[in-house]
Amino acid sequence: MASPFAYAGGMVQHMLFEAADSGDLYIVKGMAMLLDEGRGRPGKAVQAARLGGIDEAVDGMGVQHIAASKGRLGVCRYLIEELRMDVDDVDEGGKTPLMMAILLKHVSTVKYLPDHGADVNKASHDGSTPLHLATRLGDCGMVQLLLAKGACVDPVAYCGTPLHVAATQGQDGVMKILLDHSADFNKMVDGRTPLAAAMSAGELKCVNLLIEAGGVVSRDHTSTAAKGGSTERFNYSMEETGANSNISDNGKPVSKRKATELKSLGNKAVEKKDYLSTTGFYMDLCPDDATLFSNRSLCWHHMGDGGKALLDAYECRKLRPDWPKAYYRQGSALMLLKDYESACEALYDGFKLDPGNSEIQDALREAMESWKESASTEVNKGRLEVCRYLIEELRLDVDDVDQEGRTLLIIAILFNHVSTVEYLLNHGADVNKARNDGFTPLHLAYCGTPLHVAASEGRDGAMKILLHHSAGVGGVVSGDCTLTAEESGLTEHFNYSMEETGANCNIFDDGEPVSKMNKAELKSLGNEAVEKKDYLSATRFYSKAVELYPDDATLFSNRSLCWHHMGDGGKALLDVYECRKLRPDWPKAYYRQGAALILLKDYESACEALYDGFKLDPGNSEIENALREALESLKASAITEVC
Template sequence: MQERSPLHEKKTDVRVVRFLLDHGADVNRRQDDLCTPLHQVVRNRELEVARVLLEHKANVDSQDIEGKTPFQLMIEDGDQDGDQDGDQDIDHVDDGILDLGQLLVNHGADVNIRDEDYNTPLHQAMATDTLWYADRAEILLKLGADPNAENDAGETPLHQLFKDRDNFEVNPENYCDFEDSIICNVELSLERGAEVDTPCSDKWTLLHKAAFRGWPSVVAALLDCGANVNAKTKEGETPLHMVSQGLYNPRDHPPIDHDIARLLVERGADVNAQDEDKNTPLHSAALGGRLEIVQVLLDHGASAVVENGRGESSLHLVSKKEYPRYKDGGAGIAQLLLERGVDVNALDEHQNTPLHSAAFRGVLEIVKVLLDHGAIVDAENDEGKTPFNLVLRGDFGDYDRVGIARLLLKRGADVNARKKNNTTPLYSAIFNSATFYGWVEIAQMLINRGAIADAKNDKGETPLNLVSRGRYYPEDGVGFARLLLERGVDVNAQSKSKITPLHSAAFRGKLEIARVLLDYDAIADAENDEGETPLHLVSRGDYRYEEGGVGIARLLLERGVDVNAQNKSKTTPLHSAALKGRLKIVQVLLDYGAIAGAENNEGKTPLNLVLRKRLHSKQRWSPKVGFGIVQLLLARGVDVNSQDKYHNTPLHSAAFNHRRSIVHLLLDHGANPCAENEQGETLLHEVSRIKDDTRGIGIARLLLGRGVDVHAQDKDDNTALHSAAFNGRLGLAQVLLDHAANPTAENDQGETPLHYCHEENLTMVSALHDYWWSTVWTSTEGRGTCGLRYI
């Protein structure tokens, strides 16, 4: 650690400094942070000490551990000057700092020195929100800082005045002072040769940024300095577009947005200028809910009927309600635009009217204005959707939805209007109840006004099908179901795939709805187009809480549903429950006489299916559940060595999925550890097929201990070692080698396990090579019999 020298002490007496230097003190001695005495005295604002150090050849360009020179520290370290809160007079330039800076510059300090982002000190000073830094920017400009220097983003220092302030909100107490500091730096920079219209990388000029931030005095100053009022950004937006969509909040200080807009148009801004998407400033102001700006633009000749590139008028955009800070402006803007001749039924590129937009966004007050001006209540867009269809699919609160629905119906909306997929408003209301709760009121409203309760969509589903599978509170679901059934909806109506409402309720585990449907004489054993009964569907259903599914299964079985009914693939409900891992339903089915050893059309029993489930499947369940199902099936006498049509046994499946506890259980119940499938694959082949070297090693040891042949070959003459090598199973390969597996065994292509090693698995190659060398080549029988071409 470097010792601190007297020259580094704070507030050192100039006479002491001169004495030390005259007697050989190192003027450029560095501390651990690489600061020299000049760094220290500049940070302390000690002008005369700095002068003495520089007279003794102090290195003005030396950098500390952060790469900063003394000049940069002078600009950045504001705490030595006290107040940074904006209370000082920005017209006063700290002559002490100016003198210190001039001293450094006179001795070669680079006033335009760059940091890693190629920013100069002037960039940094102008990028900070405090008035103290505004004062420093003035000092830098007086020291000769280049106002046109560009950083690696192509931005000049003046661009930094408006950068990185997305979360900046003006404080009413210091707004004027802050804006004055901006103007001061703008004017001083322009006096020193700054280009007023220099664009940054996105072609925003200073005027764009000042308008966007809502700084009227700065806008005026820039215009007075010749800023181009119609300059365009990369997206073709003018400053007038910017003020119409800016990031400022008029509640924080007196309204200024329309003042800026008025100033711009009075200085020649084109009120009908279009950006690349053909949006005018009026489009932007309408979309932002800026009522005062809309009024200014219209008063200065803005066209109210011009369309953007999507065929939208300003009326379409204000109806979209994208102005959270201007909640009361939308209806006023809509009224203004309609008074200026905008077509209330104008169509955009998708044939949406403003009423479609307002209904979808839930803007009740604008819906009222539009309807009062003759909006067509049942206008259809290019998807056949009316405003009423959209109000039922919108993303807003239930209060506005109910109010808009009631208003549209009062104005004559067709309660049975169909979209292109034949969906009616009633269907949409029930569909959306899956996400937005409490829609029974709207459904009741629709039915009371004559909605067809059993209208089918293009899938042949009635609203009852939908309510039977919806994700909502049970009381809402039951309410919907009773409402529809009381209006005569067919409880056994089938969709195009022959799914009844009871099928749907069973699949979703909706016990209370299933009970209502059965009370209304739903057919308990109706079959869909796959031959599945509701009992099949509840056994493989998609629901979180198994209690509902168990209740439905009992309910159906009590109504006489065949527990062993087979679908078209001869799958029984027990097959489905075992495959899905529904332990409690498996128990219920077995208690009601399900055949534990029933085979489907692939010869698989429920035991085959519960064990064939892949571990990485999205539908996997807890190992305890699988183990429990196997125990239940074995207790009911299922054949532990049953083979499917591919001759796989349950033990093949358990080994393939690395279910060690189940492999133990099956072996203890007499499973044959040497069974082969139709490909001649043993259980060791199955264990070695998965590319996960952390699993299956224990099963392999268990099987080898039960007498499984380590040299067994399948129909292609591959051994388990071939498969382990191919799948990169190093740990398993070592176990097989330890049990005398032959690394030189050839399959029917003449390939040994070494051929199957991937190039990147050098560890596997090395293991096989080492084993061959130590056990085969060194043996009398091995020498000369195994070609080195395999190693």
């Protein structure tokens, strides 16, 4: 999955947020200096850094929010004590760093922030204070800590006072603490007291605590018995009157009313884009209610958590397999996870249930477009089954092109996937369709005439045979049976011509069959060529080794180096992607990727790749120096763009 801080206002800000998230104080300080650009006010520069355009749940968050949410106390100290940043900084929802530390239960950070000026009574835009949040979590220690730091015990939010929250959530432990601190048990919010809230929620422990504290109930015999605080008398009155203890004031069963209430609160929170609170309202009180899973899946999606969104969508679909919305939620979650194939399947299943649903239709179209964009990647990997599905079932254009004008056939040829080439040709691919630079599939397959191939590959034996058969040194071959066989795709004719002349197309220039040369020999020859700075020859040796051993990351790394020295950033980058895929824990792969991206002048992506490598091996001076170079280049290019 991509980083949650990707494109957070530029690469430097991105790295600042990543470092705050991981607690890397050294990087945080370095990025603060870069953001300041020598103005001498790093605190102001860092304060201005904000997350945005990623997900509404985190929009407006600053570095302090990230550090506090992960309990990175060292980073918090630096930001507050050295950079003098506002300790009560708020995001777009009004949440402070203290609130984030509470939500993620980082006690040491919660202790630190009030001691350094954090307002324990500062409310978010919906009125919730830190005490409301700690109460909802049922964290008794956190509640006691906040009260000891001066938190007001009865602040009012849209959900009521903290005592209302404790009553609704059944947090009897927290309720005892609040009552011990003189919380107002008869406080009326939206026409309800904490006791009424506890009764409607069916939280009998909380009901008893409030009655014992003196909470007033003016209802029927059931309420009167409960008011006496005697469980025996309460049960007795139930039996005597035939009353149902699960019936609330309006005659609805408590469990149903609670589900309705929570769902309503959740929906209101969604309207306010407070998705974090919403997930708390959509509880497991009614595990058979598919709409609750659907709604919670939506919240996880908005918060960028595709995994949880998908789990809830699966539960929703399991409960209501005939509900199109369940398939829409599943497709959305899979899109977030970039599993476009599965997303298409889920959305298509939903669309079949409701063909007139424009929401599903639009989502399916988007998923298909995303999958279409990834089709070239799939062809690169030679995934024939995926190609079949894209072309035969989704009816994608077999001659669709990318930005460089490359068709699927051209890409399959470039990566030497013979079975994919054969399939595409058999399903209508235009063998003569050229890319933007005029190269056709045949040009790319043979790099010109067979004589060009033999010369570029250093195959002296093949050159002699071709010259013997009148191959023109000017690049034009006339009447040559070998070329005719190749251009016509007639492999049998090609093999026949080889047999007639006694030529062996697998003979290497030293007379040894390529198939008999092992990886070590080919790699050694490549390394020797690199030492001689003969990078062209080196790429040929490494290429032969890759054909025999496609799972060796070092071969891709070495060949990437050669392409880099030859100034071909595109090929260098392609090889390094394969290298990184094979060994995602190898710092060298990230270094090679960064070097290729610098060559392509994509400094932002280079910084990201090199930073990933630096995190794997912080002591690697080679990567560190390259990262510094990339950062400087990024900064210089940004200044140039502004000018």
